[in-house]
Amino acid sequence: MRVSWWLASISLSLVACAVACSAITSVAVTGADFGGATADAHCDRRFVTDGGQASAFCQEAIATLAASQFADDCRGKHQATAGTGLCPRARVIAGCKLDKKTDDHSTVNDWYYDVSDLIAEAGASRGVEGGATFDPPVPTDVSAVARACADRSRYEEGAELIPP
Amino acid sequence: MNAAEPAPVIAPAVAPAPPQAEEPRDEHVPSNALFFEVLGTGLLYSINYQRMLDRIPLGLRAGVSFITYKVSNAQGSGNLLLATLPLLVTYYVGPPRHKLELGLGATLIYFSASSDATGTKFEGPGTGLGIAASGVIGYRYVPETRGVTFGAGFTPLLRSPKGFLPWGGASVGYAF
Numbered sequence: 516m517r518v519s520w521w522l523a524s525i526s527l528s529l530v531a532c533a534v535a536c537s538a539i540t541s542v543a544v545t546g547a548d549f550g551g552a553t554a555d556a557h558c559d560r561r562f563v564t565d566g567g568q569a570s571a572f573c574q575e576a577i578a579t580l581a582a583s584q585f586a587d588d589c590r591g592k593h594q595a596t597a598g599t600g601l602c603p604r605a606r607v608i609a610g611c612k613l614d615k616k617t618d619d620h621s622t623v624n625d626w627y628y629d630v631s632d633l634i635a636e637a638g639a640s641r642g643v644e645g646g647a648t649f650d651p652p653v654p655t656d657v658s659a660v661a662r663a664c665a666d667r668s669r670y671e672e673g674a675e676l677i678p679p
Numbered sequence: 680m681n682a683a684e685p686a687p688v689i690a691p692a693v694a695p696a697p698p699q700a701e702e703p704r705d706e707h708v709p710s711n712a713l714f715f716e717v718l719g720t721g722l723l724y725s726i727n728y729q730r731m732l733d734r735i736p737l738g739l740r741a742g743v744s745f746i747t748y749k750v751s752n753a754q755g756s757g758n759l760l761l762a763t764l765p766l767l768v769t770y771y772v773g774p775p776r777h778k779l780e781l782g783l784g785a786t787l788i789y790f791s792a793s794s795d796a797t798g799t800k801f802e803g804p805g806t807g808l809g810i811a812a813s814g815v816i817g818y819r820y821v822p823e824t825r826g827v828t829f830g831a832g833f834t835p836l837l838r839s840p841k842g843f844l845p846w847g848g849a850s851v852g853y854a855f
Contacts, residue, residue, distance in 0.1 A: 546722045549836065549844045550761045551790035551805020580750070582801030583793040587753035590796070599801055 558589030567594025573602035579621035714852020757794035782815035811838035
């Protein structure tokens with residue numbers, strides 16, 4: 516009886532703490548955004564430094580509090596090209612808007628590109644250890660991007676197609 | 680005149696006015712207050728000083744807040760910095776201890792974006808120095824002469840290009 520009472524108390528406390536922490540975070544993010552703390556950043560995975568594996572997309576974070584962290588992760592984890600603002604739109608086929616909830620209420624989009632010109636220029640086997648230059652998927656039309664968006668192994672929490 | 684007769688009393692035509700005390704500003708509101716506000720017109724927090732004017736129940740309030748935060752863990756990255764300076768004129772109405780606080784003013788906001796390991800700054804539309812119009816409608820407990828003062832209220836802010844922020848705040852401090 517006493518154990519169950521304690522378990523119930525602890526569970527209730529954890530739930531209350533989670534709700535309170537979430538609310539505090541949400542309020543702090545809103546205030547920081549009003550103060551000017553949000554910015555856009557992108558990580559272009561098509562262009563990687565030595566040792567990196569290229570992909571045919573660019574990921575952008577819109578109105579994020581963690582733009583500098585996003586950029587450093589882009590370089591550190593993917594050896595890709597980070598920058599301010601949104602992803603370039605030239606040669607875009609379509610995009611996927613991630614349904615994943617972020618702590619800072621930012622929006623994350625992946626834009627897939629027609630990389631045929633890059634493959635023609637660099638060759639098809641310039642990836643890590645002679646592998647494919649671009650990690651799959653390498654979509655060539657909007658329906659292929661739509662399939663990538665719907666792939667739950669790629670986007671665990673789902674993604675919606677963004678037309679070009 | 681007979682010495683036994685009482686002297687005639689000459690009444691003055693106009694009775695002298697009783698000594699008039701200087702009209703108090705508001706005997707129920709201490710002149711100074713120092714308080715800490717969570718959220719409110721300082722956005723996330725602020726430390727404020729308020730001085731009541733002598734003749735009218737108006738208070739002049741100024742505050743300050745400063746936050747710096749390391750966004751990226753990467754070596755060489757720079758912190759973001761957010762500083763605010765809320766300025767308000769407040770007016771108090773209501774019973775001696777429990778006041779309705781009404782205020783209007785402005786909040787100066789300075790924001791410097793964080794930078795990544797290459798030194799690139801990620802600046803949004805609110806970077807740099809800005810100003811937001813602010814207001815207060817709330818409750819404030821006011822001690823009789825000196826003591827703890829506290830309050831809470833609706834503290835909306837308006838800023839271009841961010842728009843309207845329906846905001847609130849709660850404060851506690853010392854009035855003297």
